[in-house]
Amino acid sequence: MNKKLWEASLHQKRNSNLFRFEKFLAKKFNYIPEQNFKKLFNWTIKNPKMFWSSIWEYSNLKGLKKDKFYLPKNIMKSKFLIQSKLNFAENLLSKNDNSKAVTFISENGYREEKSWRELNYNTIKVVNFLNKIKIKEKDRIAAYTVNQIETVESFLATSAIGAIWSSCSPDFGTQGVIERFSQIKPKLLIITDRYYYNGKEINVLERLPNILKKIKSIKNILIINYPGKRNLKPNKIHGVKIFFYKNLKNKKETEISYKKFDFDKELAILYSSGTTGKPKCICHRAGGVLLQHLKEHKLHCNVKEGDNIFYFTTCGWMMWNWLITFLASKASIVLFEGFPMYKKNDLLFKIAEKERISLFGISAKYIDQLKKLNLKINNKYKLKYMKTICSTGSPLSPDSFDYVYKNIKKNVHLASIAGGTDLVSCFVLGNIYSPVYKGQIQNNGLGMNTDVFSEKGKSLINKKGELVCKSAFPSMPIYFWNDKNNQKYKSAYFKRFKDVWHHGDYAEKKPNGGYIIYGRSDTTLNPGGVRLGTAEIYSEVEKFKEIKESIVVGQSWDNDVRIILFIVMSKNFLLTDVLFDKIKSQIRKNASPRHVPSKIIVVKDIPRTKSGKVVELAVKNTIEGNKIKNIEALANPEALNQFRNLKELSF
Amino acid sequence: MLKDLIKNLKPSSTLMINEASKKIEEQGKKIFKFGFGQSPFSVPQDVVEELKKNSYQNKYLPIQGLNQLREVVAKYTSSKKNYEYNSSNVLIGPGSKELMFLLQIIFDGEIILPAPSWVSYAPQAILGRNKIQIVQTKRENNWFPTGQEIEEIIFKDDKKNYLLFLNSPNNPSGQVCERLDEISQIAKKYKLIILSDEIYSELCFKSNFKSISSFCPEKTIISNGLSKWCGAGGWRLGYFIIPDSLNDINKMINVLASETFSAVSAPIQYAAIKAYKNDHRKYITKSKNILKAVGEYVYSNLKSNKILINKPQGGFYLMPEFLNNKFESSSEMCNNILSNTGIALLPGSDFGFKPDRMLARLSFTDFDGQKFMDQIDENEKIDNDTIKKLAPKIVEGVDILNKWSESL
């Protein structure tokens, strides 16, 4: 059933960026604007070159644009705007005046604001520092930082000189950080000395010695103080130079000439969840990401100059990258750091009202929580400026759609959006022309030939299947780091279907062009909407001599996913309360609090394939009462019996 | 002791850019000769042999040109156009440029020059004391005037005679005129005749070159010669084909010729017979393929959001427009490019464009045409690797220009 919840007014449609873009196309090509999303979408699929080139022109990017493309059948090899040149940072620093560019707010209400001029100035300051310590093009800079303005400035400076950025938030444990950063051999580590979560202060600097012991490439450390707090001092560390962010100097420059790099210049390395083995290092390109984000921000989110953008994220999640790029649309961004319900369940809305947020982004999980608490936001907050609410991280349930319109704001564009780290952007999201239907994501992204496939690769409508993308798009990874012959890259997306991106989301496509996503189709864990890999849990569990073997799965639970850890005890050991707590605390410390299992259950045996791989999917299907696929591949199918109808999993 | 009229003329900008280039070259810097348009190819061997054989020819030849030559030219031309010309319509001169000059001297009326036009039309009109009317053309019209734009000029005073210079394929734009029918309608309607400068017609990249003469032969003078297609600019041989309907013009140019150059050098005229009589299709096809490939290489590698170019359709040139507001005039920009990169270009203002339009002419002939021709087969597809090998300065120059344009 399609229940229409909202539709933009004619006035809104006529004043939308989408319509302006249509008129822009009409001037250049044989295109007639009709305010019809499907029509525009079809045009973008038929004319990818004109489309992506038009995004550049419509956005007035600084740089040299060459309309050269290579779009072969094998979409992995595609190239967009070949030989075009631009500087990512220069385009994000789209203004240089005294108006507000970026705001920081911590959970306890501490607030800082920087103007565009200051942002430009400070970025140059960091550029000078990076030059001073001889960071060169393509060198990696790792950031283990809080979601603060200095992190944004560091990111801008890194991209300004063509170095590669990679960030983790401080809620990642030491082990998680080492697993990620050690793979890319950074020369500089930027670190925030501490952070706060739900009122608790956590010292991050303490972790430095362990990190440095494991990542020898780090020769320089730049320490940022937590906003509004004095710097914590580290102990002396042999062999590395330590600098303090607040001591960096600028020679009064407010403008520099930014070197223009290739469109495909590396921008940042983001990490896959690490389902099998170490987290994969996905390397993204500056031009492609910029173009894709501009498309999503301007055309899909209808963001305009001067809008205030909020997204609840940390710099360890792709939505952080997505948030920062809003600067390229001349919008100002608001960074929040801490626990979103600190002392006040509706804290984020208080901020939204005060900061006049026009686009409010949160995770679906957060909306679920508001709903559970039955908060009536609209009774308390005006939210006059809020035009758009974006929800991502996991599927937004139909009830939550209702909740938003009933209890947050009646006249708002609720855009459930979905994509991933793999593309630092979206496959499916919203638009201002089409109505919002309950439980549905509005449409594919322009230029993204997304579809839902059956196992056999047939296009499905009104049926669940695999989310795929049949067209190349500019924000595909350039490559995976340390991936000879693109083997990991290829097998991550192109193993399942020929020349089609297989994303690993379980989805359904509606005849009106809408999408419903049901979660990951593989075994990645997704509690609270954050993709987690099982490998990080396994690597901790393995350390216990008391445990012989383990398997970890996500159980669909209460419109979310909870992590269940099954263990086989070693001979002569029992799962005592002490051990139980020890397992949990070790996972919390070394992986992250999000990785901590909700249940730990002892079993006698774990199902394995004939080649010895433990089969999470079979276990997951068993505990959820589904049919098991491919049972003949198992070496010990009888092991599955213990997982059936487990009492512990019913509460 | 100079006439005012003469004093105001400047030496041709093509020559000036060469001098500036030489100075830079003397400082030991590399120069990219993208300013000067000269055929990169050698004269076909059979024609060279014929010239050698006829070096003893020492007699004055008829003013209008050697009869045999005029016959082959008439035949050659008639076979290409659907119009019957005979030798009496043909007039041989020491380069088509000289014949155009004489035409300006005898013509009484106004000269319509599209912008862009070849650099010499305007000074010649001034020397002929003819008033010049410039039509600013548009990129979307291939840089050619529309019938309507021409009519607007004539309409103001349709009693006068008008002479339109139509040069297709065009120097400097490299474009081919498509609105021939519509322009011919205007010619038929008014006292307008057309000088169709077809010096690049053999080098039109598409095989079906269309001349305005096919639409209004009675009102068209065709101008052509050996300079471009035959690689023989220095031989100085060009011709006019003047239809019977414009016989007065034919006669008067003959009179002026007899009082100035008398006749074109005899050995050259004898050799030229072979140029038109022998089958040079292979040579021409190869020339065209090479020019097309090199031109398209430059086009596709140079065009960007900052450099607008129309795809070249014939001849040696293309005309990039560098979008910026850094420079006051196109000549200031070309000077900047020359001194910063060693690339010589001609500014759009030399071709009649308003100085603040950042247009320039780029000639893509800075390569050894003979070597290029020797290394490829007649119908070989010329890929980028071949161009990199055989026209390295073009490739390098394009890279450098791209870099330069990043700063715009």
Ligand SMILES: Cc1ncc(COP(=O)(O)O)c(C=O)c1O
């Ligand atoms: C358009 C145009 N017309 C005429 C000429 C002169 O040719 P000729 O060598 O026959 O005088 C040139 C040569 O530069 C030219 O570019």
